Amino acid sequence: MFTQFFGSYLLNKKIVSPENLRVAMEKKDSTRVKLGVLAINAGYMTAKQVDAVHRKQATVDKRIGDIAVEMGYLTSEQVEELLSSQKTGCLLLGQALVDMGCLTNEEFENVLTSYKKENNLTDKDFTEDDxxxxxxxxxxxxxxxxxxxxxxxxxxxxxxxxxxxxxxxxxxxxxxxxxxxxxxxxxxxxxxxxxxxxxxxxxxxxxxxxxxxxxxxxxxxxxxxxxxxxxxxxxxxxxxxxxxxxxxxxxxxxxxxxxxxxxxxxxxxxxxxxxxxxxxxxxxxxxxxxxxx
Amino acid sequence: MATEISKAKVLICDDSMMVRKLMKRLLGEYGITDIYEASNGQEAVEKFVDVSPDITFMDIVMPVMTGVEALKLIKASAPDAKIVMATSVGTEGNLSEAIKYGATDFLQKPVEEEQLTKLLDNFFKEA
Structure with missing residues (x-):
């Protein structure tokens, strides 16, 4: 249910338009949360670091996780942990908006941080049964x-x-x-x-x-x-x-x-x-x- | 009492057309086709007298007469009646009241096929 309130937060702060939110809400179930968004949510990487890893990936044939480890942003254990963590609705919605070009990784990081802060939430709280x-x-x-x-x-x-x-x-x-x-x-x-x-x-x-x-x-x-x-x-x-x-x-x-x-x-x-x-x-x-x- | 599924008579009492339609479909898929309907407790009491069903599925919250009132009246005249309370309001109070007045079993709404099948399997095994 945090997903729905996160969507409302994005709307009320005029970060996304009602139309884009509607599309993202529909798309989120078929969206795959990428490692960058998971790392931002966990606080392991900043959006700038995620963008740097993405830029690097465009030049080499390696997985994002391997590049992030090579660049010293993540440990192999953190990559494993992120890949096996629960992909909650908030992150699916955020990823859908990033994929649609409505948010940059940095904007997503900022809005996720302020949403958690205003509601006193940790990334662990995003489990829907809390x-x-x-x-x-x-x-x-x-x-x-x-x-x-x-x-x-x-x-x-x-x-x-x-x-x-x-x-x-x-x-x-x-x-x-x-x-x-x-x-x-x-x-x-x-x-x-x-x-x-x-x-x-x-x-x-x-x-x-x-x-x-x-x-x-x-x-x-x-x-x-x-x-x-x-x-x-x-x-x-x-x-x-x-x-x-x-x-x-x-x-x-x-x-x-x-x-x-x-x-x-x-x-x-x-x-x-x-x-x-x-x-x-x-x-x-x-x-x-x-x-x- | 009918022991063959194909010969069983079932009464569905629920004020919701949607629930009656769903129950009819699920019972049909189980092989029960002799199905009667009532949309409140009073209709259920009258229909029970008319058709003597093998099983009655009874909602609790209904207009005119509640399911528990109907249960009491039916059991008073037919102590062996098999009445299953089918409701979303499965509170301890409602369940203990229904058991006190002789309900056979309880079905939590929304009714799911697996839950209904299990209940019917038990019923026909016992019968």
Whole structure:
């Protein structure tokens, strides 16, 4: 999930355009992370050293790792370690942007360093299953604070995991997004220790594309079936959230049946705390909300 | 009770059309074709009386009547009914309540073919 927030960081800092980010998000799965990017991430080489190794490689028929060892930038052990390390999504995204010519190695080094620093992350934290770190990044990104902070940040954490697992990882969290009041929304209440209304909203095209991915079917219209599929995603997400809360705190939460309405209606809830989580997929924006009543 | 897969009757109770469609496909691939559907607990109770299914797959969170309420009513009149709770809300509270009222097993959503096949294999082996 750090990948998605890293993408958002690049966008918010205006380092990449939305279009280039969309393309890089789609390309990253077929991208191979090169040794230079791995070495920059691990802090073993600077971007300037990586560029020097690349320049050298253009003149000799040797592997990058061998050249870096010869030039004294890396040890053979470090090359082995880097080549066997986990190629996380952030690095795949960074490599895709470097390959596309949107970032130089130096720009990548600078932005990766500032992103890690601002979020207090180490390269080891980039392993996607670091739940605590992910919650911290989420709380910081959405400025979640107060009595229900733990429940809300955990909700977003589970939501992003489920989006990655069931819909796709090619999305970027946005700071804000506008949907039409008449756009489709499905809602469901979570009740127990606290009471929250959750919703998913999307315009027709994004709703159809989202539902198509989740159901693994080719849907063409935002009809009753499409809305049913989106409702089931919400129910699945909220069910897994309740299980997680039950397992981690011992508190039981219940769910009400989902209801189909509109984005305008879903926004009318009188809430103590309302968090909107717009995410941009390659097919459009989907808006998630959690409102503590 | 039918012991042959091809003769088994199965009732799927879920308010989601997508889940019913998926379950029907997976059951069909397993060789079960005599399949009935209900979209809430009340419909499930009525359909159960009509068709006496060998297995019922029951969602928990549904409009009109919850899956646990339907489970209670069905088990009260048919104590041997085989009812599998199929839900994403597999919390300890929900599971212990379902077991208390006589649920046979539990299927975690999203339903995966391997998990369903294992459950059906066990069922038909026992039957």
């Amino acid at each position: 739940n605590k770190k992910a919650s911290e990044v989420i709380s910081s990104f959405y400025d979640i604070d107060g009595e229900y902070a733990m429940y809300v940040s955990e909700y977003v954490n589970i939501l992003f995991k489920n989006l990655i697992r069931f819909v796709g990882d090619d999305f970027t969290p946005l700071v804000s997004a506008e949907l039409a009041d008449s756009d489709t929304a499905v809602t469901q209440e979570i009740c127990g220790e606290f009471c929250a209304v959750t919703s998913i909203g999307a315009g027709d095209a994004a709703a159809v594309a989202f539902a198509s991915r989740f159901s693994e079917e080719q849907l063409t219209e935002n009809d009753e079936y499409t809305k049913d599929v989106i409702s089931e995603f919400l129910n699945l997400n909220n069910g897994l959230y309740n299980v997680n809360i039950s397992n981690s705190t011992g508190k039981e939460l219940g769910l009400t049946p989902q209801a189909v309405s509109t984005v305008g209606e879903a926004a009318k809830i009188n809430a103590k705390l309302m968090l909107t989580v717009p995410v941009e997929f390659s097919f459009g924006v989907v808006l998630f909300t959690i409102s503590i009543k």
